[in-house]
Amino acid sequence: MLVVQDHPLLASAIARVLDNETDLTVCGIARRGDEAAILAALEKPTVVLMDFRLPDVSGPVAAAKIRAAVPGAAIVFHSAEESEDALLDAIDAGAIAYLTKAATDDEIIEAVRRASVGEVLIPVGLFAKAIARQRMIANQQQARETLIAEFTPRELDVLRLLAEGHDTQALARRLGIAPHTVEWHVTHVIEKLRVHSKLQAVIAAARLGLIEL
Numbered sequence: 001m002l003v004v005q006d007h008p009l010l011a012s013a014i015a016r017v018l019d020n021e022t023d024l025t026v027c028g029i030a031r032r033g034d035e036a037a038i039l040a041a042l043e044k045p046t047v048v049l050m051d052f053r054l055p056d057v058s059g060p061v062a063a064a065k066i067r068a069a070v071p072g073a074a075i076v077f078h079s080a081e082e083s084e085d086a087l088l089d090a091i092d093a094g095a096i097a098y099l100t101k102a103a104t105d106d107e108i109i110e111a112v113r114r115a116s117v118g119e120v121l122i123p124v125g126l127f128a129k130a131i132a133r134q135r136m137i138a139n140q141q142q143a144r145e146t147l148i149a150e151f152t153p154r155e156l157d158v159l160r161l162l163a164e165g166h167d168t169q170a171l172a173r174r175l176g177i178a179p180h181t182v183e184w185h186v187t188h189v190i191e192k193l194r195v196h197s198k199l200q201a202v203i204a205a206a207r208l209g210l211i212e213l
Contacts, residue, residue, distance in 0.1 A: 001018065001024060001025065001026055001027065001045045001046060001047040001112060002026070002027055002028050002029075002030065002039060002040055002043060002047070002048045002049070002066075002073075003015050003026055003028070003029045003030070003048075003049050004029075004030045004033075004048060004049070004050035004051060004054070004062065005031065005049075005050070005051050005078075006031045006032065006051065006054055007051075008031070011029045011031065012029070014049065014078070014108065015029055017105045017108065017109065018049075018108070018109065018112060021109055023113070024112060024113065024116075027039075027045055028043055028045075031054075031055070032055055032056045032057075033054045033056050033057035033058075033059075033062030034056055034057070034062075034065070036048070036054075036062055036066055037065035037066050037068070037069050038069075040066045040069045040070045040073060041069035041070065044070055044073075045070065045073055046072070046116050047076060047112050047115045048063070048066055048073050048074070048075050048076065049108070049112060050075065050076070050077060050078065051077070051079055052077050052078075052079030052080075052081045052086055053079065053080075058089075059077055059089075059093070060092060061093075063075045063093035063094060063095065064094070074096050074097075074116065075090075075093065075094055075095040075096065075097075076096065076097040076098075076099065076111055076112060076115050077090045077095050077097070077099065078099045078101070078103065078108065079098070079099075079100065080100065080101045086098075090122075095122065096115055096118075096119070096120045096121060096122060097115050097121035097122060098122060099111055144208060144209075147193075147208065148209075148210060150192055151192065151210065154185060155185055155188060155189050155192075156210060156211070157175060158171060158186060158189060159189060159201065159202065159205045159211050160211050161174055161175070162198050162202050163205070163206070163211050163212075168182050168183060168186075186198060186201075189205075193205065193208075
């Protein structure tokens with residue numbers, strides 16, 4: 001198994017505890033996500049016990065890299081992060097167990113042992129929540145893409161110039177169109193973004209990724 005933990009003393013202590021078990025063998029210790037992926041590809045661990053927060057990437061990102069290198073690796077997170085969002089992110093990353101830092105040595109050993117034979121130690125209810133969240137994110141992304149597709153190139157130009165602080169007259173000069181045409185475009189932009197002012201339109205457009213501030 002592979003231990004991924006950026007705190008040297010903790011990593012060594014965990015590895016020592018696991019190595020003391022006759023049926024468990026630690027093949028390496030990695031302190032960064034990229035290092036873990038490389039080491040996993042070389043050693044092909046059955047189980048990866050890893051922190052949720054790493055210096056270079058998040059635990060879920062590192063887990064995805066590890067699973068790309070070793071598809072059959074069982075991911076067990078061991079973290080101080082106890083929020084439901086963290087648990088759902090872990091599930092999205094393919095984890096089959098999630099331990100907090102309060103877990104005892106025996107609990108860690110038991111989780112690793114069970115993970116090594118393919119047992120899933122995360123409650124089914126959390127998997128249902130993870131699936132529901134994925135659907136919600138997918139729906140939000142689809143709605144975002146649909147909204148973005150509604151904007152014409154000219155309306156995007158208007159939004160960018162509004163973000164730069166230009167008024168109607170300046171917009172008209174920059175775009176080579178009449179002021180009333182500028183106002184017509186601004187009205188349409190505000191309606192499409194479902195806001196009530198030019199400032200709100202700029203902020204909403206930036207959040208959608210339509211423009212950069």
